[in-house]
Amino acid sequence: MILPSGNLQHDDRDGKASFPLAECVINVSEGRDQTCLRELARTAAVPPGAALLHWDADVDHHRTVFTLAGSLPGLEQAAAAMCRRAVDLLDLSRHQGVHPRIGAVDVIPFVPIRGVSMSDCIRSARRLGKALAEEIQLPVYLYERAATQRTRRSLAYLRRGGLEALRRRMAGDPDWTPDFGPPRPHPTAGVSCVGARDYLIAYNMFLEDPDPAAARNVAARIRERDGGLPGVKALGLWIGSRNQAQVSTNLTDYRRTSLVRLFEATDRLARAMGTRVSSSEIVGLAPRDALDTDATARLRLENPAPESILEERIRQAWPGIHV
Secondary structure (H helix, E strand, C coil): CCEECCCCCCEEECCEEECCEEEEEEEECCCCCHHHHHHHHHHHCCCCCEEEEEEEEECCCCEEEEEEEECHHHHHHHHHHHHHHHHHHCCHHHCCCCCCCCECEEEEEEEEEECCCHHHHHHHHHHHHHHHHHHHCCCEEEEECCCCCHHHHCHHHHHCCHHHHHHHHHHHCHHHCCCECCCCCECCCECEEEEECCCCEEEEEEECCCCHHHHHHHHHHHCHHHCCCCCEEEEEEEECCCCEEEEEEEECCCCCCCHHHHHHHHHHHHHHCCCCEEEEEEECCECHHHCCCCHHHHCCECCCHHHHEHHHHHHHHCCCECC
16 A cells, blocks of 8 residues: 655656655554554555555554655654554553554654665654654653663663563653653553664564474574574564464664575574474565565565565655655
């Protein structure tokens, strides 16, 4: 689904449109109610200067990834509009899913694409965080490159123990005062993390064996923090709707560890445990140079590679754009 929300100012170079461009990837803790998700999608598409390129809902993770692109002012407006509507529609106290989360709108990173610096994205993250706190009394932590404290760069650090553990830290430790907003979670929306980062590829691999112990074992061996592959974060999960174990990964630097290398390492470890990777999926979108021309076959992708390429979705939103 591509929902453009207005034109961007641009100049022409060799007949191709060119303008500053960023990405905003909004992770919402709702993956089952399609009526609600369509309403959030429509809300994000209203402000000018941005387009909703894609949204990817997962019933087991109970999470949806909305990928937007456009000017930073347009993305700020779109993200704020979606957050306001999400607070009306979602109640995190009733949420159950296998993916870690601390907020109804859990994570909002800004990513530079072209003609936009990381510093620009950091400023957008801080403006948005301040606006969410002032307008809807939502506590906001700045993370990754926008973080105001070194320890808060890590999303896993902020989310460890889930919302209840974070609630206790906020109540008892002044070091856990949020960057913006009240020092306690919103009663239904929890806490949001807003940041700036480079490209991240959310990539899941499904094992033939439904036992999540195998997935957890593999995840522990491939993630960087435990001595595995550079730029890899991983969890082992059980996906009830498929009766399959899943190695769920975030690839934070696809130039250091390619998707193919990640897939092959996971498959090799799984086979040593008597199972294998039966298929994989990209959640959201990935930059073109992260996907080989034969990626669909090599990665056993369930979603064909062309449909998952960020640049192709941008060109569909703005025909003639040069990316």
